[in-house]
Every structure is written in C-alpha cells, then in structure tokens.
Amino acid sequence: MSKRVAAYGMLVALAFLLSYVETLIPFSFVVPGIKLGLANLVTVIALYCLEEKSALAVSMVRIFLVGFTFTNLSIMVYSLAGGLLSYICMVIARRVSRLSVVGVSVIGGVTHNLGQILLAVVIVKNSALLYYFPFLLGAGTVAGLMIGLLAGFVTVRVKPYLSLYERQER
Amino acid sequence: MxxxxxxxxxxxxxxxxxxxxxxxxxxxxxGDEVVVYVGEEEQARFSLEEETKFVIEGKEGGKNDLEIHDGQADITEASCPDQICVHQKPVSEIGETIVCMPNQVIVTVESASQNRRE
Known part of the structure; x- marks a missing residue:
C-alpha cells in the first residue's frame, strides 16, 4: 500500500510540475490559448504502466491541485470537462481499438479539446464559439501526437519499475 | 506507431x-459589422468602417476594451488573467471571432448586407 501511495504521489507531483513548466513556455503561437498539455503525459503513462483507475486518480488530483493553485474554479471546470472526457475516450480506445499509445493519446488530445468547447457552449450559451472547433481539433491532434510519442518512449523505460508497485498489491 | x-x-x-x-x-x-455578445445576449453592434473604442462589460465585473480601426476589430485590453483575447489577431472576415472565456465575451464579425442569422 505505502509503495503504491508513493508511486501515485510521485506521478501527481510530476504532473503538477509539468503543468507549472508549461505556463513558462508560450505555446500559443498559432491560436492563442492553445497548450501542449504536458501534464497529460503523466495521465497517458499511468494509463499504460499502471491500472486504468490510477490514471484517473492521478489526472483528477492534478486538475484540482493545479486549479486551486494557479487558476480558479471557473477555469478549473474546463480542465475537468476536458480531463474526464479524454480519460473516458482514451480508456475505451485502449480497450477496443488497435491503436498504439500514440493513437490513444491523439484521441485523448482531440476529445480533451472537444470536452472543453462543448462545456463552453453550454456555459456561455452561444454557438458562435464553435468557430474554434477545427482549430481546436488541429491543436488537439498535434498535442496528442507529441504527448503520445513522448509517452511511448517513456513507457518502455519506466513500465518495469512502475508496474512493480502495482504487482506487489496482489 | x-x-x-x-x-x-x-x-x-x-x-x-x-x-x-x-x-x-x-x-x-x-464583413462589415462587429457584434458583441456577453453570454447569449447581444450587447452592442458596430460598423467596421467607423473607428470606435468601446469598453465591453463582461460577466462578473470583467472588462474588455474593443477597438475598431482600419476595418478590423481588436481587443486591446482585458481584465482577465490569461489575456488570450488580447493576444488574438484582429478580426475582419465574416465569421471570425474573438472570445474571452472568463468574461464570457464574444466578438464576432458579421455582414449586415447578407445577414446569415435567422
């Protein structure tokens, strides 16, 4: 149990740090407001190295921590919408499709942005927002691709160590 | 892969x-018209031809400064923390949109002559 707590804590800390690092790098050169979503790298890695629910736990704890530290509640709900939808879609894609970690991550990137824009339309009640849809689709694809490639490299190397924490449970 | x-x-x-x-x-x-929405409500409508400065009163006390010059609409200042709308390029083509999510402000370009809204 304590080893598992340590592993989760480490991943949450890493995701939290990556969220902060990202605020230092301006990625928004094409469409303002677009992010690479470096913290989602940790979610994808957790999804492939640990169990499905651990990826959800790490991603949710990170969203709440980052939300309360760097932003506020009204911005955090967008992170939650994106985070939850992309998590659900990535889990489904990983189970039923024959996509590799790269494809699953692309699904995650695209659905993350989809979740955010849909919530925005619901909150603001103005469909003019959908103007951004193709740009967000493109951004989600690029971000998902980069995160997926990175996650692929990292997973191969850390899986033996991370899955050690999981296996000792049973 | x-x-x-x-x-x-x-x-x-x-x-x-x-x-x-x-x-x-x-x-x-x-386009020739700039329409300002706060949430779902239309708050103001300007011609793109006239040089205008307007302060948009967004949700929760937020403010965005809209400037129309050279046939383009631009947001030059905003009270929100992320400043995404300020960094966006000025808009002038029909359908182009600037959004400030924290203030729920939407600035979109329309055409008065061929209005696409029902």
Missing part, C-alpha cells in the same frame, strides 16, 4: 482540412 494510428491521423487531417475549406467557402470576404 502502428498503421491504425496513421489511419486515425489522416482521418483527423482530412476532417480539419474540410472544415477550413468550408470556412473559406462560406465566409468569403470581409
């Missing part, structure tokens, strides 16, 4: 290209 990944990527690229191509077809040419 597997072949299925490449299929997914090409599918997404095709969808994006179709959307952008559709934008080109539908929103051809410059």
């Amino acid at each position: 597997k072949r299925q990944d490449l299929y997914l990527l090409s599918f997404l690229v095709v969808v994006i290209v179709i959307f952008l191509w559709g934008y080109q077809l539908l929103n051809h040419g410059a």
Whole structure:
C-alpha cells in the first residue's frame, strides 16, 4: 500500500510540475490559448504502466491541485470537462481499438479539446464559439501526437519499475 | 506507431482540412459589422468602417476594451488573467471571432448586407 501511495504521489507531483513548466513556455503561437498539455503525459503513462483507475486518480488530483493553485474554479471546470472526457475516450480506445499509445493519446488530445468547447457552449450559451472547433481539433491532434510519442518512449523505460508497485498489491 | 494510428491521423487531417475549406467557402470576404455578445445576449453592434473604442462589460465585473480601426476589430485590453483575447489577431472576415472565456465575451464579425442569422 505505502509503495503504491508513493508511486501515485510521485506521478501527481510530476504532473503538477509539468503543468507549472508549461505556463513558462508560450505555446500559443498559432491560436492563442492553445497548450501542449504536458501534464497529460503523466495521465497517458499511468494509463499504460499502471491500472486504468490510477490514471484517473492521478489526472483528477492534478486538475484540482493545479486549479486551486494557479487558476480558479471557473477555469478549473474546463480542465475537468476536458480531463474526464479524454480519460473516458482514451480508456475505451485502449480497450477496443488497435491503436498504439500514440493513437490513444491523439484521441485523448482531440476529445480533451472537444470536452472543453462543448462545456463552453453550454456555459456561455452561444454557438458562435464553435468557430474554434477545427482549430481546436488541429491543436488537439498535434498535442496528442507529441504527448503520445513522448509517452511511448517513456513507457518502455519506466513500465518495469512502475508496474512493480502495482504487482506487489496482489 | 502502428498503421491504425496513421489511419486515425489522416482521418483527423482530412476532417480539419474540410472544415477550413468550408470556412473559406462560406465566409468569403470581409464583413462589415462587429457584434458583441456577453453570454447569449447581444450587447452592442458596430460598423467596421467607423473607428470606435468601446469598453465591453463582461460577466462578473470583467472588462474588455474593443477597438475598431482600419476595418478590423481588436481587443486591446482585458481584465482577465490569461489575456488570450488580447493576444488574438484582429478580426475582419465574416465569421471570425474573438472570445474571452472568463468574461464570457464574444466578438464576432458579421455582414449586415447578407445577414446569415435567422
């Protein structure tokens, strides 16, 4: 149990740090407001190295921590919408499709942005927002691709160590 | 990376290209009106031809400074922390939109002569 707590804590800390690092790098050169979503790298890695629910736990704890530290509640709900939808879609894609970690991550990137824009339309009640849809689709694809490639490299190397924490449970 | 990944990527690229191509077809040419929405409510409407400065009163006390010059609408200042709307390029083509999510402000270009709204 304590080893598992340590592993989760480490991943949450890493995701939290990556969220902060990202605020230092301006990625928004094409469409303002677009992010690479470096913290989602940790979610994808957790999804492939640990169990499905651990990826959800790490991603949710990170969203709440980052939300309360760097932003506020009204911005955090967008992170939650994106985070939850992309998590659900990535889990489904990983189970039923024959996509590799790269494809699953692309699904995650695209659905993350989809979740955010849909919530925005619901909150603001103005469909003019959908103007951004193709740009967000493109951004989600690029971000998902980069995160997926990175996650692929990292997973191969850390899986033996991370899955050690999981296996000792049973 | 597997072949299925490449299929997914090409599918997404095709969808994006179709959307952008559709934008080109539908929103051809410059608009002549700027409409300001706060949430779902229309708050103001300006001609793109006149030089205007206007302070948009957004939700929760937020403010955005709208400036119209040289046939383009631009947000020059905002009270929100992220400043995404300020960094956005000025808009002038029909359908082009600037959004400030924290203040729920939407600035979009329309055409008075061929109004597309029902």
